[in-house]
Amino acid sequence: xxxxxxxxxxxxxxxxxxxxxxxxxxxxxxxxxxxxxxxxxxxxxxxxxxxxxxxxxxxxxxxxxxxxxxxxxxxxxxxxxxxxxxxxxxxxxxxxxxxxxxxxxxxxxxxxxxxxxxxxxxxxxxxxxxxxxxxxxxxxxxxxxxxxxxxxxxxxxxxxxxxxxxxxxxxxxxxxxxxxxxxxxxxxxxxxxxxxxxxxxxxxxxxxxxxxxxxxxxxxxxxxxxxxxxxxxxxxxxxxxxxxxxxxxxxxxxxxxxxxxxxxxxxxxxxxxxxxxxxxxxxxxxxxxxxxxxxxxxxxxxxxxxxxxxxxxxxxxxxxxxxxxxxxxxxxxxxxxxxxxxxxxxxxxxxxxxxxxxxxxxxxxxxxxxxxxxxxxxxxxxxxxxxxxxxxxxxxxxxxxxxxxxxxxxxxxxxxxxxxxxxxxxxxxxxxxxxxxxxxxxxxxxxxxxxxxxxxxxxxxxxxxxxxxxxxxxxxxxxxxxxxxxxxxxxxxxxxxxxxxxxxxxxxxxxxxxxxxxxxxxxxxxxxxxxxxxxxxxxxxxxxxxxxxxxxxxxxxxxxxxxxxxxxxxxxxxxxxxxxxxxxxxxxxxxxxxxxxxxxxxxxxxxxxxxxxxxxxxxxxxxxxxxxxxxxxxxxxxxxxxxxxxxxxxxxxxxxxxxxxxxxxx
Numbered sequence: 001x002x003x004x005x006x007x008x009x010x011x012x013x014x015x016x017x018x019x020x021x022x023x024x025x026x027x028x029x030x031x032x033x034x035x036x037x038x039x040x041x042x043x044x045x046x047x048x049x050x051x052x053x054x055x056x057x058x059x060x061x062x063x064x065x066x067x068x069x070x071x072x073x074x075x076x077x078x079x080x081x082x083x084x085x086x087x088x089x090x091x092x093x094x095x096x097x098x099x100x101x102x103x104x105x106x107x108x109x110x111x112x113x114x115x116x117x118x119x120x121x122x123x124x125x126x127x128x129x130x131x132x133x134x135x136x137x138x139x140x141x142x143x144x145x146x147x148x149x150x151x152x153x154x155x156x157x158x159x160x161x162x163x164x165x166x167x168x169x170x171x172x173x174x175x176x177x178x179x180x181x182x183x184x185x186x187x188x189x190x191x192x193x194x195x196x197x198x199x200x201x202x203x204x205x206x207x208x209x210x211x212x213x214x215x216x217x218x219x220x221x222x223x224x225x226x227x228x229x230x231x232x233x234x235x236x237x238x239x240x241x242x243x244x245x246x247x248x249x250x251x252x253x254x255x256x257x258x259x260x261x262x263x264x265x266x267x268x269x270x271x272x273x274x275x276x277x278x279x280x281x282x283x284x285x286x287x288x289x290x291x292x293x294x295x296x297x298x299x300x301x302x303x304x305x306x307x308x309x310x311x312x313x314x315x316x317x318x319x320x321x322x323x324x325x326x327x328x329x330x331x332x333x334x335x336x337x338x339x340x341x342x343x344x345x346x347x348x349x350x351x352x353x354x355x356x357x358x359x360x361x362x363x364x365x366x367x368x369x370x371x372x373x374x375x376x377x378x379x380x381x382x383x384x385x386x387x388x389x390x391x392x393x394x395x396x397x398x399x400x401x402x403x404x405x406x407x408x409x410x411x412x413x414x415x416x417x418x419x420x421x422x423x424x425x426x427x428x429x430x431x432x433x434x435x436x437x438x439x440x441x442x443x444x445x446x447x448x449x450x451x452x453x454x455x456x457x458x459x460x461x462x463x464x465x466x467x468x469x470x471x472x473x474x475x476x477x478x479x480x481x482x483x484x485x486x487x488x489x490x491x492x493x494x495x496x497x498x499x500x501x502x503x504x505x506x507x508x509x510x511x512x513x514x515x516x517x518x519x520x521x522x523x524x525x526x527x528x529x530x531x532x533x534x535x536x537x538x539x540x541x542x543x544x545x546x547x548x549x550x551x552x553x554x555x556x557x558x559x560x561x562x563x564x565x566x567x568x569x570x571x572x573x574x575x576x577x578x579x580x581x582x583x584x585x586x587x588x589x590x591x592x593x594x595x596x597x598x599x600x601x602x603x604x605x606x607x608x609x610x611x612x613x614x615x616x617x618x619x620x621x622x623x624x625x626x627x628x629x630x631x632x633x634x635x636x637x638x639x640x641x642x643x644x645x646x647x648x649x650x651x652x653x654x655x656x657x658x659x660x661x662x663x664x665x666x
Contacts, residue, residue, distance in 0.1 A: 011409050012417065013439040022436035024304045030063060042437040042447055043517045050453040053475055057296065057451060061087070064299045067100065068092045069265035076476070080503040082493060084476045087268040087292055094272055094291045095167040096263040097299075099127055101310065101335030108332065109156045110313065110360050114203040114343035115233065118359060121156050126163075127261055133164035133229075135259030136252045137195060140227050144169030144266055147193040147274070151175050151184060151215065153202045154320055154342040157231045157249060159329055161197045162273075166291070169264040172273040173286075176321030177202040180595035181214050183540060185221045186283045187276050191485055192224040197249075199231040200238035205344040208234055216242045268292030269482050275323055275425045277496070284540070285492065286485030289428055293478035297429045298330035305433040305449055306394070306419075308364065310335030316366030316394065317345050317353060323425040324366070324396065345371060350378045354385045361389040368397035369420075370531075372404040375411075382412045392417040394434070398530055399521040402443035420445045422471075422521050424507060426497070427479045431471065431507070432519040444518040452477055456513045461501050468512050468522055473505040480505070526622060529558045529568065531599045538621055541570075544595035548587060550578040555611050556602060557625040559658065567658070570602035573611060580607040606654075612637075612647045628655050 019025055028045060031037040039045040049056040054075040061072075069091045078084035102108075104124040112118040121129075142148065148165045151174070152158045158174065165172045173191060175184045177199060188196075196219070201210040212230075219225055228246040232238050240246045272291040276284035302308040314331040315338075318324035331338055339360050345353050345367075357365055372395060375382075393408060393416060400420045408418050419434025422445060431454050432445040440446060448454045456469035484493045497505045510522035529538060538556050545551050553573040560566050570588070574580050585605045592601050612620050623637035628651060639645045 008441050008443060010439045011405060011442050014417065014436050019437055023307050023309065024435060024437060027063060027304055031059060035059065042435050046448055046450055049450040050475060057478065060296050060300050066092060067096055072268065081476045081498065081505060082480065085269065086478045090268040090292060091265040092268065092292055093167065093263040093265055094295050095163050097295055098163060098332045099261065102127060107337045109159060109338045109340060111156050111340040112356060113155065113341065114206065114347065126160060129160045129253060130163045130167065131259045131261035132253045132256035133161055134167050134261065135256040137164060137170065138168055140195065142168060142170050142194055144264055144270065145171060147171045147173060147191045148195045148197065149173045149188050149193040150320065151177055151196065151198040152231055152320060153177055153199055153233065154318060154325060154340050155233065156340060158320055162329060166272060167261060167263050169266040169270060171271045174320040176319035177211050178204065178598065179321055180544065181217055182543060182595050184218055189221055191274055191286055193222060194224060195227045196225055197229045197231065199233040201234040203343060205347045210234065212238060212243065219244060266291055271482065273326065274485055275428060277425065285496065287426060287481045288483050288485055289479055290482050294428060297477065297479035298333055300450060301429050301433065302331055302334050305430065305435065306364065307436050308334045308336050312336040312363045313339055313360055314364045315339035315362050317341060317371065323428050326428050346374065350375055350380045354382045357387060357390055358385040363389050364392045365390060366394040369395050369400040369404055370398060372400060372407065376403065376407045387413060390416065392419065394419050394421060396421045405442045422509065422519065426481065427477060429479050431473065441518055444514065444520050447517060448519065456511050457501060465513055465515055468510055470525060471507045471509040471511040472501060529600060540596050541592055541600060544592050545588065548591060550574055550584055551588065553611055555619050555621060555624065557621060557628060559625060559628045568603050570605045571608045571611065572605060574607055608650055610644060610647045613643045624651055627651050628658060630655060630659060
């Protein structure tokens, strides 16, 4: 049912038939019949799920028939975060739960890219290829706990490689091929991989990028690396003459063609993969998540929040360097068909993904708020495509503005479930997301996710409703990190989430929880930069600029201008003998593009005499961002903590230019 497009108004409601056939309704019926737990509304179910954590997560275990070689002793032990232990004693395997859904001739993966035409990979083929890669890894001595890394695009080979790792208990980690060399080394070197899987390159926006020269340089920086598998993507026979201990993907498949697929049972808290923080305060943190924790969280989130079924065809635009890729792979746990696309979603035009939705008979489409806003501006008309199969659209990466909600219902389909989500790499899931039992309100996320004790806190640590506050989680969830890599004492982990509110997870987002249980996001409360759904820390950009001798110091912030735009200026201090010129600006932008990310090239670059710093010499990013957002200076920064408080005057005047509209948004 569609209603008027008014702020916060209901844009769509699920029919009784949709609710009756939803996964979450069937779960509620099962709870009533097997546990004597009767819930009439979603918010009642959510309240129980965060009040009785052990009861809720044990029902997820039972409802999804977890295959365990040894059973658990207790659901949850430990009194406070992060010192908790989930399902102690249990042994299982993530990949085994993927392949229990196999229907040999059914498409497990449908894929397309700027290079490859649309094709299918059956469950039988996926299983055979996974077994071959796993067999090769084992023949090279890869054991449970060893790290296998990938520098590869969003293609079926990368999915296969991950499943092979999971099947033998190896630990997976990946970077997208557009990541600059230093960003890759900063991530991979710290986890000491034994095997690396790479593509010979990739194509984006019609331009091919050869990566084999970078692969050789990366190999030289990874002393623990013993083997490299090359996926021929740009060329059928890539030149591997400059690489050591390297073999072609196709050769591995051919020589291990008859390997059986087996599953190594590992403890519930055995590492599944290592994701990375954005690197705001230094080199990216290696976030380690467990086989069991991710298994349960993904079964819950895909099944109950996204309503994913085996007949669905699930798509989310992502790269292998974003946690949404891990979410996409997790959809295989439901038996659904995964749809992969590699390349620029707006190449050769903004209709590319809508055309892909039509040709694949996509049922669930995931994208970013920035993609929806870009489609609005370019006047794309998705209604011109046959989207009869499309039943839902998911949005994440940044807050989706109300205009984006309304555009979907006006220009895509009136009868569609649009769910916005917010979560993080840190949990590889959503804190808030969708529910087919609830209406869609313009500009709002439908619900707090089951089992996630999300609240909004004031600076004083008090819960607030219908007010903007810090997004916090007051109770543990299984997919929270089991630890950070090389963080033996756990101090870095604790300081990342528990430094403000003791024993309570502070995520670094501003949120409003409404009195009806919906959520409204207001962006990051820390200095992380989020562009196009790709998060990157300022330190990674600073690291890239260290190679430019003319740049003495720099500071970058991402300032929300309105619900649809942000403005990211870079402020630099140049050396006295250096001229601030267009040539220097071009050099800076090129360096950031090559070594960090093309998406994090600043809107504009400004030269300043000095940057505000604390008494111990640290740059103050968050206070500067607050000042440029219009927050009064006495609320944004403590002047007594600054070494050079007079340097703030430049930024105060700069904010006035933003406010007056004299900043040109490029």
